[in-house]
Amino acid sequence: MIRRRLVSRPVSLRARLGVAVVGLALVSAACGGGSSSDGGDTPAGGSGGLKGKTINFVGYGNDNPWGAYFNGVFTKKLEAEGAKVVDLTTMDPGTAVQNVNQAISNKPDLIVTALLDTSSMVVPIKKAKQAGVPVLVFDGRPDPQVDDDVMQVISDNEAVGKAAADNLIEGLKAQGKESAKIIAITGTKSSLVTQDRLKAFDQQMATAPQYEVIETQDGNWDPTLSGKIATQLFAKYGCDGIQGAYGMADYQALPIIASAKQAGCEVAGDTGLVVTSSNCFKAGIEAIQAGDLYGTATEDPGTIANQTADYVIRYFDGAKPPKKEVVKEERVTAANVAEFAAQCSNA
């Protein structure tokens, strides 16, 4: 019935125009895809500086506190140098893929992108390379398949994972505990950021075998879910069965502390639960200062934004920065929290 109606109905002028536009778009896309770069290496940025350059920015959305601060610092710095930054930020992985595709068709001088979903970004990155549009990835590392196809300014997630383990070992030793059971509530397990942090965390914890990680649960970067999981784990093992906890971000560690307190467990102090995180936010810094959170690590948006913007400036100045730069991350505890309080209080 529907088919017959479609066949018998005369095609309107609007529909014809629509078909023509779609056809033109497909033809132009096909032509764009065919004009691959000559080398395979990332194209040089020239030496004319940033003035007049167009950067398509597919960063994290402003609805994410980390992303909001990053975006503000990064955009302001590049615009001050005369660049035009096209905002294609989003927190939706599917939209991010579409936005990179859109950016490729815009033919900018550079695409700067975060990888919300590492796997789904493989094809867009390959497309950008074919189209001769250079791509700079920041924060999380790309899929190994396209590691050579992009420039990178990435967080040292292994360092922050190790820092979390160091915090726990140090805190438990300071309490004089000769053995301890530890729970870990992570970010989204399928992401490379989480995998890298967890791998380094486990490796470092293995150096102190008296402290055993008994549960690792996927908290999906969700504070509410992390709190629920912690509540259930404290019920499962009891206060005596958990001596240390790792929440991968400050906003996951704080619900762990709240869950422990609600379960009647002592937190921090001479004998209480030792809780650590591995990337800092304002609330985490306040919790360290209050003595509830043992420690965290930096991975703050301001530092990465500044380094990413500097990279872009050097790239367009013809300074030929290294293809991959790793942002130095720092361990934060009560001993040095004052030093990092301002840096960590922007999100």
Added chain:
Amino acid sequence: MTTLTEPPVATAAAEHGSREPGRRKPTASDLVVVLAVLAVVALGLTTDRFVTVANAKAIVTSASLVGIAALGLTLVMIGGSAVSLAISQTVAAVGMIFLSAQSLGLVPALVLAIVGGAAITALQGAVVGYAAANPVVLTIAASFAITGIATGVSGGSSVSASGRGYDHLNATPGGLALSVYVLIALVVVVEWVLRRTRFGRTLYLVGENRPAARAAGMAVGRTTAVAWAIAGALFAVTAAFTAAFNTSANVNLGGTLTFDAIAAVLAGGTPISGGRGSAVRTLAGAVLIAAVSDILLLRGYSTGVQVMVKGLIVLFVVVIVHVRTKGRHA
């Protein structure tokens, strides 16, 4: 407008709330429900450390925040407005208001949060009730608008508390989270409102058959708007507890609460088509989902499996409710 006379209201209440047990012959779907409940109980009893006081506390604590929001959604569903898909966003925005108002003190911050939640949600309810807007489409649009405004006002940053009053909401009188007591109290209040007030009875009738209710001269628009306003106030209570628990709030505070609340209401057996349901059923649904998630966690299953099983429970209950409804109408 309250032109409804007492006899039909009383009849409706009897129809929806006071059905006497034993009057209906057990059906195959009843047997399936009993078997499913027995299976969950058996699974729990055979799970190490499930039957402990600490675990029972963990289950009800986990159920409490979702449960309070789900109570609000129960009113929306009973009134025949399907669902609100803006719960997470409302909770996030109100949580931010609550924490940023802490300098005023706990009570003023709570009042501000509840008024804010009620106003945001009542506005949507008014459009649904008076203009017959599609609630699903409307609340999707509202969720974007709320997130956009909250992001714009906060600049995307997390809101930290401007005082420590919120910490009272993390109290554990008698060893149980305060949110559990609040949930139980609110279940009693909402159930009473639904069963014993003219508004409650009208809400059932509006949900059962909106055109007929309108034709009968009932205040359909006002009843819907009030139901949504109460729902918004309940979302705000969840927001205050969630923000206090996390000590900071941003636009992602609500997480998966929208779908968790929908799952709790549906798992309790309240049909999405409206006209039936109760606060007690929603409480049961929230506790059931929390208990099953707890069993899976104790048995070592991942978060992914827990989410999948939550979906299967909802699907199972929706099918059972559909079969039973069809059976009743046949």
